[in-house]
Amino acid sequence: MNVVTVNVPSGSYSINIEPGRLDFLDSAVPSDATSIAIVTNPKVGALYLSRVKESLLKTGLSVFVIELPDGEIYKDWVNLNKIFDVLLSNKMDRHAVLVALGGGVIGDITGFAASVYMRGIRFIQVPTTLLAQVDSSVGGKTAVNHPLGKNMIGSFYQPESVEIDIDVLNTLDAKQISSGLSEVIKYGLILDQDFWVWCENNINKLLSLDKDALSYAIQRSCELKAYVVGKDEKESGLRAILNLGHTFGHAIESGLGYGNWLHGEAVGCGLVQASVLSSLLFNLDESIVERVKSLVKSIGCPITAPNFSLEKWIDLMLVDKKNQHGKIRFVLITKIGESLVQDVSEDMIKLAIQETTK
Amino acid sequence: MNVVTVNVPSGSYSINIEPGRLDFLDSAVPSDATSIAIVTNPKVGALYLSRVKESLLKTGLSVFVIELPDGEIYKDWVNLNKIFDVLLSNKMDRHAVLVALGGGVIGDITGFAASVYMRGIRFIQVPTTLLAQVDSSVGGKTAVNHPLGKNMIGSFYQPESVEIDIDVLNTLDAKQISSGLSEVIKYGLILDQDFWVWCENNINKLLSLDKDALSYAIQRSCELKAYVVGKDEKESGLRAILNLGHTFGHAIESGLGYGNWLHGEAVGCGLVQASVLSSLLFNLDESIVERVKSLVKSIGCPITAPNFSLEKWIDLMLVDKKNQHGKIRFVLITKIGESLVQDVSEDMIKLAIQETTK
16 A cells, blocks of 8 residues: 655645555544444445445444535535535534545535534545545645635645545546546646656556556655645645646636536646746746647647636636735746746736637 | 733634724734625624724725624524625635624624635624623634534634624623623633632622623633633533533523524523532532522523423434533533533433423
8 A cells, every 4th residue: 555644734644545445444434433424426326335335334333325416516505514414413423424435526525514514523535536536635625616616615624534546547437537637747747847757758558547657646646735735734825836727727617617627627728828828927938838738638638728708717717716915826837847826917817818718 | 901812722812802992993904904894783783883894994905894684593504605705706815804793693603704715714703792702702613503403513713813892782781791691600610719709799790781890700701711722722622611501501592493592591591400410410519509590590591491301302412512422411510610521321411401490
């Protein structure tokens, strides 16, 4: 088993990565737990619920199941309250443990539920998409969406542990792998030129789900995320660089309506847009934008953004949580493997949008 | 101005107590704030909103107002979302500051909104009831209610500061003063025999709103609460003693429907019930129960509990957040000024209920 440790001010926890991990989840449950509730969706549940439930029942505790509908549009108040309804009607107490079995939507909503149920109970992340394994399950960001913006309501709340079974990636479709790979290559782009080059060289192995390549990519992504989160748990500084491509990406998701593009597809396109914006601002070598476009395209993500009006783009980006004092704040790259955060003028943003839409 | 400092692991803040404090709230707003939203209700707003708004406008920032309906039954999702709607539609960012102008309901819901809006923004407590000044505004417990239990959804999230204007108590009715005094005497009962005796000796001054007596009672209550919260911010141990009378009290509020008895009235009755239960368990001197009954009665709170069936009482108490492993946990007193937390058998609880209902 590969273990990545996350050290944050609010505590320390492990990311445990191994094939077949789903069958050993009982070992992740704290010894003083009083009951367990698994939160999942019908799609993931059909594939893995019985195995996960069986492994959790080995603790001897009651295991409840909460099935929420599948999709980003369901990461809302209504479904959050469905979790609370089950917990309360089964009189689950402060020592209950939630298990998030699913992708980012399940992880975000379950983590948020855990952070506010009785002012905070423990939860375990069991991410079943590549995107969740390399990004959303690690670092303690939890949230639900609001009609006026994505992830607007949430908390910083760390899991007890993250349990990654790389075998589950075999049941994902190609789009979901693409979506996850956009976050993988993002880590290289913001922090680690060597890892970016490794991704360029191993893209075919990753796309064909080669176990060793995937295992390395997941572990390196988790290490880089753990490094950043360990330095800045609550996003007062460095952590913002993890949002490279996300200001554009969130605008795409919100503008098209959540669920039309996968989150990682929007982020992939956002990486291209952010590198074009960086290029305009810092006069970067043209080859950098080309390499970003080329790798985003190879992983199967779109490189051309939706054709919203410039006003709509700006309006969608003004609600981003990174913004301060009404300015729009972007993560930008200065070269491959180096990034920074900066307010950008609307004129520059509009130029970058014109270059990346059609 | 009297200042009580609260030192908790997540930070340190001041409780500032003085007559006329409402006119100086601009000094409480952090210098890097980008905008302000006051959350209040129509009753408090009619009395104090224009003064508070005027003092906050001295910061030069935009000040928005969010008016929620008055009452515990409105401390729910619907009204929580009304806060988010205003914040988001005005594009308020992570450096926005919320001001909770009102009693415990406004303080709890505003604090919870602040704790989860964009994963946490700052907020200032401006409590306008005695109950909120001595209890709910201090210590960082925030929450909304769920149909299956009070304060079931919330967070531990400390305010930037608590601003107490004792002049506002003049506009409260007698019931609200009684309700607040039940929390004041609670501090004596759990922690400070001298303060309990002071309350017995000064009850008439408190009831007639003598400024010096009120000022002392508020300051001493805040000091005792700050002491407990400083030792145990997240209620993993000592802090539970602050809930003396609350297990019974919450059952009363929930069983009768929120709002039929004021929170402090239910707690006052709960103090009597908890002392009867303590007496049964620890064979206390009978004079203790008599002194508790007598002081609770003098402050104007009920000393006889509603006549629910024993099964209903138990069921209502089983959802209490302090419970573990399906047992019912109570705060009990061993003498006046000393308390502890203990699981109690249903038989004993039923005996105490029979002795305190009619």
